[in-house]
Amino acid sequence: MPPVTVSPTADFVAAPNTLHDVIAQAADRYPLHELSFISSSAHDSSIKTKTFSSFNQEVRNLARAMLEWGKPRGSIIVVYLTEHEDNMTAVWACLLAGYLPCLQPMLSAQEAHRAGHVAHINKLFGSATWVTSELGAAQISSIPALEVHLFSVLKSSGEKFAVAADWIAYEPKPDDDAILFLTSGSTGFSKAVVHTHRTILAASRAQGQSYRLTSESQILNWVGFDHVAGSLEFHVTPLLYGASQLHVYPSAILADPLRLLRLIDEKSIELFFAPNFLISKLVRDLERRTDLFGCFNLSSIKRINSGGEANVSKTARAFVATMRKLSKNPSAVSVMIASGFGMTETCAGCIYNCLVDTLAVEPPREFLDLGSPISGCEMRIVDPADGVTLRPDGESGELQIRGQMVFARYYNNPEATSSSFVEGSWFRTGDIGIIENGVMRLSGRIKETIIIYGVSYGIPELETNLQTVEGVTHSFLAAAPYRSPSQETEGFIIFYSPTFDLNGPDAPTKLFATHRAIRDICAKMITQQPHFVVPIPVNQMEKSTLGKLSRARLINLFKQGQLAKYIARAEELISEARSATFVAPSTDTEKAIAKIYAGIFNLAESEVSASDNFFELGGNSIDIIRLKRYGEAHFNLPEISTMQIISHPFVSSLANYVNALLSKGSQANEYDPVVPLQLTGNKTPVFFVHPGVGEVLVFVNLAKYFQNERPIYALRARGFEPGHPLFTSMDEMISCYAAAIKRTQATGPYAIAGYSYGGVVAFEVAKRLEAMGGEVKFVAPINIPPHISDRMHEIDWTDGMLNLSYFLGLLSKREAEALMPVMRPLTKKEQLEVVWKKSPHQRLVELQLTTEKLDHWVNIAVSLVLCGKDYIPSGSVSTVDVFCAIPLRGTKTEWVNNRLKAWSNFSRIDSAYIDVPGEHYTLMNIENIPQFQKIFRDRLEARGL
Known part of the structure; x- marks a missing residue:
C-alpha cells in the first residue's frame, strides 16, 4: 500500500477534542458546505439540503428546547426515528444539551419481542426518555411507564429559540460518554456499546486519513443512522474533515x-x-x-x-x-x-x-x-482457547483488536465488558482470522450469529426452535455458518442426531419428514434454507466436557469430507422416500412437462415424478414465466395461461390442462377467482386479494414461505381469460369473491389480506363473510387507506398504463413520472408504442407481453378503478391489521397518521398498524419479502391463527 499523503485540510483535524468541537469547527470553517437528504417519501430525485451553518443553528435551538424537559445532565435519551435527517438532528441536539443519546434500531413487529426489548432497555438504563415519531409512539404505546416525546413537537419547540451559534449546555471532556449504540441482540437482548468523545474522534481521524478525505470530498451514505457506519463513519468522520454528505434512505437505493x-x-x-x-x-x-x-x-x-x-x-x-x-x-x-x-x-x-x-x-x-x-489500531491472531497465545503468521485463530477507537465499555454490564477484553486491552472480536504478511482475512466466526445479506440472525434462537422438530434428538443439534464457493452471502449447515435408526425400515419416511420440517423452520426464521442438513448418529456426535457441540469442529469435519458418508446416506434415504410415492410420467405430455421441470430445476428427467408439485420443487414467479415459455414452444400453443400453471402445479394436472388445450385449440374455462398458490399445511388458510392491476403473481414468492404451514390462495380479477367479462361494480366483485372463498373454505375462521387496492376489497369481503355467519379473525389491508375514491377519480387510462408499466418493471418510477405529461396528449395506441419502445426487451420476453396483451391488461386495471370511484367505506369488521410501507407520495408519518389510521373507524376492537420494509410498489419484491413474511406471520399468530 503506498504511503498515505495527508491533505492540507487535515492539518487542523487534530484540534477537536470532543464532538462539540467537531460541529463548531464545521460550521465555522465550512458554513456553506452541505448536508443533503433523500427521505423515505422522496420518490423522485428531490434532495433536501442544509448548510453546515444552518444545521448547526437548528440543532443548538433544538438542544435548548430539550432543556425544558428538566432532565438532569447525562440523562439517556433513546432516539427512535426513521429518517437520517431526523436522527442526525436529534443526536446532535442531545449532545449539545448534555444528554446521552442512544440510537434505537427498528423494533420488532411482534408485540411480545418488542415489549421484552423495551423492558430490557428500561432495566438496563434505569430510566430513559424516548424521542420518536407518531408511528414509533404508536408501536410502544401499549408499554407502560415510558416517557415519550414526539420529535415533531420538539422541532416546533426548537423554532421558538434563537440561541448563539456557539451555545452549549455544558463543555464535555474527551473521556465523557458521548453516544450509545445497541448491538443487534442476535444472541439475546441487546447490549449498549458506550463510545466516548475520544473513541469516536480517534476513529474519525484515522478513517478520514485512510479514505483521503478533504473538505472538497462528496460522500454518499445509505446505511441507517442507528448503525455506526451510518452515524460515525459516514457522518461524523466526513464532518470532521469538512466534507459534504448525501444521506439516502436505504430503500431508495435497493429499489x-x-x-x-x-x-x-x-x-x-x-x-x-x-x-x-x-x-x-x-x-x-x-x-x-x-x-x-x-x-x-x-x-x-x-x-x-x-x-x-x-x-x-x-x-x-x-x-x-x-x-x-x-x-x-x-x-x-x-x-x-x-x-x-x-x-x-x-x-x-x-x-x-x-x-x-x-x-x-x-x-x-x-x-x-x-x-x-x-x-492507531492494532490487530493480532491468538489461540481462541486461551485468548492470549499468538498464532504464527498464516495460521488461523481469534482476531483481537486494540486502539483508541475501541469502545469504553458495555453500559451497566461489567461482566460482558470484562469477558470481552484480555490482558493488554485487547478486544476479543469473536471472529476467526488469518494474518499473512501483515494482511488479514477472516475464515470464520466464534460468535453465535449467521449474517445473511448483512442482517445478523441468532444461532441459539434457531437451534432452540429446531430442537422441537419430531425426529431430532434433544440437545444434539447445531447450526453453523457456512459459505459455499461463489455464494453471494453467508449460508449455514444443520447438523443433528436423529431419534430413529438410519438403517431402520421406516428411516426413509422419517428422515424425509424431519428434513422437510427443519428446512421449513429455517426459511421462516432466517429467510433461507440450509445448504445441507446432515444426520449424524448420536454415538458419533461428540460433545465437550461441558456438554456442548462444537460448531467449529463440525464445520471442519464437513470441509474435510469426513461427514460425506452421512450426507450420502441422507440423500439415499430421501431418494427412497420419494421413490415410494414416485409416479413415472406415462403419457407423452407428462413426459414432456417432466423434462421441462427437470431443465428448470436442474434435475435428471428420471427424478421427476408425475405427482411432483412445481412450487414444492422450488418454483418462483420467474420460473413460472420460463415454464410458460418452454411449454408454449414445445406444444406449439399460442398461450398457456400463467394462472392455469399456478392452478395446475403438478406434472399430471398440468398435462391434463395442456391436453385439453391441444384438443380444443383454446379453452374458455369457467371463471374462478381463487388461485391456489400453496396448499400444504393445517393452519388457517390466507386469501390474498389482488392489487389494482388485477394480477396475483406478486404473491407467488410470499406463498413459498408458508409451505407445510398453511394454504395460501389469491383472488384474481375477472377478464384475463378469453370470454370473461370485466367487473362493472364493487358489489359484483365482492359477491363473486365471497362466494368463491366459501366454496374453497366452507367454515371459518377466515384470514383475508389485500395488497394496495385489494385492501379495501378484502375489507368488504370480510364484511360479507361475517354477514353470511362466518367468523373473520384477520383482515389485513396492505398499505391502503379505507377512503380510496379520491385517488380513483385521479386515475385515467394514461395513469393506469404508466402505473401498470412501473408495477411490471417495464419503466422505472422516474421514467413513469417523466412520461406522464408527455403521454396525455397522445392516443392510446401512441401511448402503448411509447411504453413498448422504452421497455427492456428481456422483461417483455419474461412476461410474454404483446402490445395487445398490455392494452387488455390496462383495460382490466382501469375497470377496477371504475369499480372503486364511488366506493365509500362503511360498517366494520372484528379487527384490522394495517401494514404500513412508504407511500406513493408524502411522508410515511403523514401517510400513517392522516390516511391509514382511518381504519380504526372500521374495526370493532383496536386495530394494529405494522411497519414493513420497502415502498408501496416494492414491499413484496425479492429484497423485502423475507422480512415481510416474518412480520406477516407474527400478526397471524397474534390473532390466534
Whole structure:
C-alpha cells in the first residue's frame, strides 16, 4: 500500500477534542458546505439540503428546547426515528444539551419481542426518555411507564429559540460518554456499546486519513443512522474533515439501483458504502443493460467501502467492469472496492484492504482480503482457547483488536465488558482470522450469529426452535455458518442426531419428514434454507466436557469430507422416500412437462415424478414465466395461461390442462377467482386479494414461505381469460369473491389480506363473510387507506398504463413520472408504442407481453378503478391489521397518521398498524419479502391463527 499523503485540510483535524468541537469547527470553517437528504417519501430525485451553518443553528435551538424537559445532565435519551435527517438532528441536539443519546434500531413487529426489548432497555438504563415519531409512539404505546416525546413537537419547540451559534449546555471532556449504540441482540437482548468523545474522534481521524478525505470530498451514505457506519463513519468522520454528505434512505437505493448511478453522476460522489449483496445486485441489474452503457459520468468515484459480510472477488471484478461500461469515459473510472472489517465496538471500519484495481490485478482468493488496520489500531491472531497465545503468521485463530477507537465499555454490564477484553486491552472480536504478511482475512466466526445479506440472525434462537422438530434428538443439534464457493452471502449447515435408526425400515419416511420440517423452520426464521442438513448418529456426535457441540469442529469435519458418508446416506434415504410415492410420467405430455421441470430445476428427467408439485420443487414467479415459455414452444400453443400453471402445479394436472388445450385449440374455462398458490399445511388458510392491476403473481414468492404451514390462495380479477367479462361494480366483485372463498373454505375462521387496492376489497369481503355467519379473525389491508375514491377519480387510462408499466418493471418510477405529461396528449395506441419502445426487451420476453396483451391488461386495471370511484367505506369488521410501507407520495408519518389510521373507524376492537420494509410498489419484491413474511406471520399468530 503506498504511503498515505495527508491533505492540507487535515492539518487542523487534530484540534477537536470532543464532538462539540467537531460541529463548531464545521460550521465555522465550512458554513456553506452541505448536508443533503433523500427521505423515505422522496420518490423522485428531490434532495433536501442544509448548510453546515444552518444545521448547526437548528440543532443548538433544538438542544435548548430539550432543556425544558428538566432532565438532569447525562440523562439517556433513546432516539427512535426513521429518517437520517431526523436522527442526525436529534443526536446532535442531545449532545449539545448534555444528554446521552442512544440510537434505537427498528423494533420488532411482534408485540411480545418488542415489549421484552423495551423492558430490557428500561432495566438496563434505569430510566430513559424516548424521542420518536407518531408511528414509533404508536408501536410502544401499549408499554407502560415510558416517557415519550414526539420529535415533531420538539422541532416546533426548537423554532421558538434563537440561541448563539456557539451555545452549549455544558463543555464535555474527551473521556465523557458521548453516544450509545445497541448491538443487534442476535444472541439475546441487546447490549449498549458506550463510545466516548475520544473513541469516536480517534476513529474519525484515522478513517478520514485512510479514505483521503478533504473538505472538497462528496460522500454518499445509505446505511441507517442507528448503525455506526451510518452515524460515525459516514457522518461524523466526513464532518470532521469538512466534507459534504448525501444521506439516502436505504430503500431508495435497493429499489432503484440506477438512482445510485445518477447520484454519483449528479453529485460527483467520491466515497460510499456497499456491502457484497448490494454490489452483487447492482451487477445483476446492470451488467446487461447495454442501453445504459456510456450514460453516466462515474469518474468522481474513487473508493467503495464494503463490509458486513465477505466480498466475493469474482463479484467485485464484475462490478468494476460494469461501472466502466456504464461510464461515459471508461478510462477515467478507477473504482476501488475497499473490503473491510469493523464492529459497533470499533466505531465501524478499522481494518481495510489495500486499494487494488481488481481488474488489473486478479485477487488471489475467492474472497477479497480485508487488509491492515487504520492508523492507531492494532490487530493480532491468538489461540481462541486461551485468548492470549499468538498464532504464527498464516495460521488461523481469534482476531483481537486494540486502539483508541475501541469502545469504553458495555453500559451497566461489567461482566460482558470484562469477558470481552484480555490482558493488554485487547478486544476479543469473536471472529476467526488469518494474518499473512501483515494482511488479514477472516475464515470464520466464534460468535453465535449467521449474517445473511448483512442482517445478523441468532444461532441459539434457531437451534432452540429446531430442537422441537419430531425426529431430532434433544440437545444434539447445531447450526453453523457456512459459505459455499461463489455464494453471494453467508449460508449455514444443520447438523443433528436423529431419534430413529438410519438403517431402520421406516428411516426413509422419517428422515424425509424431519428434513422437510427443519428446512421449513429455517426459511421462516432466517429467510433461507440450509445448504445441507446432515444426520449424524448420536454415538458419533461428540460433545465437550461441558456438554456442548462444537460448531467449529463440525464445520471442519464437513470441509474435510469426513461427514460425506452421512450426507450420502441422507440423500439415499430421501431418494427412497420419494421413490415410494414416485409416479413415472406415462403419457407423452407428462413426459414432456417432466423434462421441462427437470431443465428448470436442474434435475435428471428420471427424478421427476408425475405427482411432483412445481412450487414444492422450488418454483418462483420467474420460473413460472420460463415454464410458460418452454411449454408454449414445445406444444406449439399460442398461450398457456400463467394462472392455469399456478392452478395446475403438478406434472399430471398440468398435462391434463395442456391436453385439453391441444384438443380444443383454446379453452374458455369457467371463471374462478381463487388461485391456489400453496396448499400444504393445517393452519388457517390466507386469501390474498389482488392489487389494482388485477394480477396475483406478486404473491407467488410470499406463498413459498408458508409451505407445510398453511394454504395460501389469491383472488384474481375477472377478464384475463378469453370470454370473461370485466367487473362493472364493487358489489359484483365482492359477491363473486365471497362466494368463491366459501366454496374453497366452507367454515371459518377466515384470514383475508389485500395488497394496495385489494385492501379495501378484502375489507368488504370480510364484511360479507361475517354477514353470511362466518367468523373473520384477520383482515389485513396492505398499505391502503379505507377512503380510496379520491385517488380513483385521479386515475385515467394514461395513469393506469404508466402505473401498470412501473408495477411490471417495464419503466422505472422516474421514467413513469417523466412520461406522464408527455403521454396525455397522445392516443392510446401512441401511448402503448411509447411504453413498448422504452421497455427492456428481456422483461417483455419474461412476461410474454404483446402490445395487445398490455392494452387488455390496462383495460382490466382501469375497470377496477371504475369499480372503486364511488366506493365509500362503511360498517366494520372484528379487527384490522394495517401494514404500513412508504407511500406513493408524502411522508410515511403523514401517510400513517392522516390516511391509514382511518381504519380504526372500521374495526370493532383496536386495530394494529405494522411497519414493513420497502415502498408501496416494492414491499413484496425479492429484497423485502423475507422480512415481510416474518412480520406477516407474527400478526397471524397474534390473532390466534
